[in-house]
Amino acid sequence: MDNLWGDVLATVIGGCILTFLFFLIREKCFPLPNISGMWHLKNITVDSAYNPYKGMTLGYTAILWCEGNRVSGTTEKVYEDSVNGERPFIGKNRCRGVVDGYIHKNYFSKDMVVLHVVEDGFGRESTYSYKLKIQNKTDTLEGIFSTMVADQNGYTTWSREKI
Secondary structure, three states: OHHHHHHHHHHHHHHHHHHHHHHHHHHHOOOOOOOOEEEEEEEEEEEOOOHHHOOOEEEEEEEEEEEOOEEEEEEEEEEEEEOOEEEEOOHHHOOEEEEEEEEEOOOOOOOEEEEEEEEEOOOOEEEEEEEEEEEHHHOEEEEEEEEOHHHOEEEEEEEOOOO
16 A cells, blocks of 8 residues: 555656646747737738739838737838839828737747737728748748738738838
């Protein structure tokens, strides 16, 4: 009977040590990336139901903050390069958006960020979806976007430096 209690105690202590080691490795060797802060992003439309939007480039500034793997934030449209020409948006002419999303931690490939942005445009709200891979230790995010505005989709780059 004493041998049984000794085995149970050894198993419990071993389990606690193993749990602590897994926790330590996860937190110190594989932490969540820090994407909080200011980002400059560029969306390039590849496909759209409205032909004049094809090839259009939109520039945004975003501020993100993280709580665990949850991501929140805001965006402002700052630039457009389309068939109508290039134009910066300043002050009251900037469209604002609200960001909600999460970080998908990958241990054997690059971490992913999935974001949903609701932009309060000047005629109606629009929704953007982003799937981004974290590059260069969180200095760059690259991926794809899609939006309900004229069924656009394309490539996006997010950078801590102005693009």
